[in-house]
Amino acid sequence: MSSAFPPAAPRISPRTPGGRFTGLDSPGTSNTGTSYFGGNILMRQNTRVLRRRLLGLAAATAAAASVGVVALAPPASAAVTKIEGTAADAAGLATTVNLYRTLLGDPNNGSALGSQPAGRREINWDGTPDAQSAPNALPRDFFNTTAPRGVVFSSSNNRFQVSADSANPTNTPVRFGNLNPQYPNIFGTFSPERLFTPVGTNQMRINFFQPGSNWPATVKGFGAVFTDVDLANSTKIELYDQWGGLIWWQHVPRGQQANKSLSFLGVKTDADIYEVRITTGNRPLSATNNDGGSWDVVVMDDFLYAEPQPL
Numbered sequence: 001m002s003s004a005f006p007p008a009a010p011r012i013s014p015r016t017p018g019g020r021f022t023g024l025d026s027p028g029t030s031n032t033g034t035s036y037f038g039g040n041i042l043m044r045q046n047t048r049v050l051r052r053r054l055l056g057l058a059a060a061t062a063a064a065a066s067v068g069v070v071a072l073a074p075p076a077s078a079a080v081t082k083i084e085g086t087a088a089d090a091a092g093l094a095t096t097v098n099l100y101r102t103l104l105g106d107p108n109n110g111s112a113l114g115s116q117p118a119g120r121r122e123i124n125w126d127g128t129p130d131a132q133s134a135p136n137a138l139p140r141d142f143f144n145t146t147a148p149r150g151v152v153f154s155s156s157n158n159r160f161q162v163s164a165d166s167a168n169p170t171n172t173p174v175r176f177g178n179l180n181p182q183y184p185n186i187f188g189t190f191s192p193e194r195l196f197t198p199v200g201t202n203q204m205r206i207n208f209f210q211p212g213s214n215w216p217a218t219v220k221g222f223g224a225v226f227t228d229v230d231l232a233n234s235t236k237i238e239l240y241d242q243w244g245g246l247i248w249w250q251h252v253p254r255g256q257q258a259n260k261s262l263s264f265l266g267v268k269t270d271a272d273i274y275e276v277r278i279t280t281g282n283r284p285l286s287a288t289n290n291d292g293g294s295w296d297v298v299v300m301d302d303f304l305y306a307e308p309q310p311l
């Protein structure tokens, strides 16, 4: 299978053509990270000051000459605080996920419209209606329209699915048993009982918006729960800035049991995350892709991320 990430699907455009320069730097970033991904703090701070000045100059130039956005290079490095863990069940993983909730901060802003001043957003998939759950597709903008939480998904085919719950009108099997009868035996849940996956591919992208609008946004942290990660190098999270620069990436830790393991990987960073790319396992879900040996099929449960702030 090719390791190349699929091309991005068309993005939703900002409401003002040509972009704008305000808000590209968020105030109040801290340097309290417990682990760092290259570079030193002083250099980054100086870079940010310089970047603000350049952006201001570019904005003035753009206003005078009516030209478009000038893409400037992002900071060379970012501070990253990482929380990760694996467990046999939801109770075992709860401590890890709660640590990450604390790191992102309260409150959980639910489906509140617009960017809130603090806190985080979560998606556990469990409230997704039957009509948008397996065997039906989940609209890729469901969590910025019906449930406005500021995320829109994309992939090579833009097909996504939330698993059926145990009481649904079409008697669809839980945990993606509709796609392969093996899957209910290998996938566990962190938040019962719906799970999430791209369909026809094992790679997807997440872009952020001011919740309920098409105004692009960035976040300062993202984490997700995965189930049945069997191989150490099959599943990963990548974070990118608005210039397409890689901020950070890491493989998701593999579970310590054959089936239904839960894994969590989440980071908070002082960089502005414009896009998250997720690779789930090394095979997409399908009737012929049975999990085992060198074939690792993985799906996702809870997403947790910092409050989307407008770009």
Ligand SMILES: [Ca+2]
Pocket (backbone or CB within 6 Å): 124, 125, 126, 189, 190, 191, 192, 193, 194, 195, 301, 302
């Ligand atoms: Ca769930």
Ligand SMILES: [Ca+2]
Pocket (backbone or CB within 6 Å): 186, 227, 228, 229, 230, 281, 291, 292, 295, 296, 297, 298
């Ligand atoms: Ca697996």
